[in-house]
Amino acid sequence: MTVSTAPVSPLVGESSPLNASDQALIARLNEEESAHIAGLPSDDPNDPRRQRRVGFTLPEILDQPACIENTVKGHRETIRTTAQSIAKADFTRIVMTGCGDSLAVHEAVRSLMEMMTGVPCEPVQALELAYYQNRFIDAQTLVIGLSSSGWTPRTLEGMLLAKQQGASLLALTNTAGSAITDISDYTLMIEAQRKGWPTQSSTAAIALLAQLALDIGEANGLTGDRITRWQQELDAMPATVSKVLEAIGPDVEALAQELSGAPMVLFTGAGPSNAAARFGAAKIKECTSGHALSIPLEEFHHYTSIKPGEPLFIVAPPGPLQSRALDTARRAKVWHGRPFGIVDASNTLVAGECEKSFVMPPVSEELSSLIYSLPVQVLAVHMALREFETASAND
The missing domain is CATH 3.40.50.10490 (Glucose-6-phosphate isomerase like protein; domain 1)
Structure with a gap:
């Protein structure tokens, strides 16, 4: 009996709009993802892999104040210059993409980002962006992709397709030298540990995007008591x-x-x-x-x-x-x-x-x-x- 197998992605194959190098990257990432999933802990509470990962999680939660400070203050100048470049580019639309917690991060910051940029900011699940919601991606679109590992297959697929259609890419990642940094026009680094289940990387990413939004607002000439209050609250966030x-x-x-x-x-x-x-x-x-x-x-x-x-x-x-x-x-x-x-x-x-x-x-x-x-x-x-x-x- 012949067993049919689906392609690893609709973006891999003769009809793909992506070049051979990008297709090869997507194929490799999908294979690595399958191996990663196979190695995840089981639901058995006696599984030592589960116990070990949960054991790392609480100390990482408690260390989040330092992660926020290291991410925002440690990369303050890069955030500011990136914000200035984005403000000058005069984008008409921002698409914010990722999977799982990364998508939730974008939802956390969407309101602030829209107020500071003055353009629609849309959190879009990475598969939806890659396969469905990309018809109006163009050179006036900024795509912000968040992947802590820097190798999330669907996030990379969506960003590669957006780049092929002329969009500019901003990567947020915890991993220097990862694929997401290689394909992007701008990169902002997250400082977080990831031995436990993800907490630090999400919280630090929210703070990072919030600071980016406020810096874009400043570059756009926005002022006022509300903006001052947001900045004060963000500056105090590690202590809070x-x-x-x-x-x-x-x-x-x-x-x-x-x-x-x-x-x-x-x-x-x-x-x-x-x-x-x-x-x-x-x-x-x-x-x-x-x-x-x-x-x-x-x-x-x-x-x-x-x-x-x-x-x-x-x-x-x-x-x-x-x-x-x-x-x-x-x-x-x-x-x-x-x-x-x-x-x-x-x-x-x-x-x-x-x-x-x-x-x-x-x-x-x-x-x-x-x-x-x-x-x-x-x-x-x-x-x-x-x-x-x-x-x-x-x-």
Whole structure:
């Protein structure tokens, strides 16, 4: 019997718009991705590979203040000169692409980037960009690609196709000399460790893109109290992150002990807080053997999205989402779910409808994902550690 095999990518083959060298790179990256996936830890809580990776994750979470500072301050001049070049180029559209947490990073910064550049900034999943949403990519488009490894196949595919259509490319990566830097017109480096499940690389990338946006705004001649406040908040972010991590630790650990073993954990947010919701779902799936979903805040109300007993984390920084976040907490209780809030001190209404809320310090909604992501990161690790303890005790 003849077994048919699909090509590694629709961008590899005789009909591909890419040159032979680019096609060879894509083919190689797809093969390497398959090998990487085969080597990932299993869901077994006794799997030493899983235990080892989770073990690296909490120290990396706690070291995020240094990563933010090293990324933004350590590359300050490069960020500024890149911003000036982007402002001069007069792009009419910015496409922000990546996969998984990288895509969530773009969602976190989209609002700020649009306000500072004055053009549409669209987070587009890398496969969608490579295979579907590329018809209007042209020389007036800037594509910002984020890949911590620098070798993510779909991200490279989307960027290579965009480059072939005349777009300029900006790479954000944790890996100097990687493929994403080789194909790009601009490169900004992320300073982060990646032995554990990704946390540092995402947080540092958000801070990096936020600083880039503010520098573009400055190059465009934008001023005002709001911009000054954003810059002050970003400058203080390493200290703010450190304080939040110290404050939430015991309460998050206690809740994780209670929720460990939950078969499903839900997260929801809107606007920039979509990123924190997506990070939360990703970390639960990576660290634990349970499942998790991130549901856009409005979409939560168009289905029976929560089942009895399921925990729902509502990420609700100050902003337009407040009224719908309140509705969501109330509706979750009607459906016998368990709502938990991540809010600021002024949001007593949402907090009052939740079993428990983690209160964040004051920060603008546009930068809120930098701290509102922290409770969900810590939660996932402690749920996993409790799972490991239970599995070991039952052996």
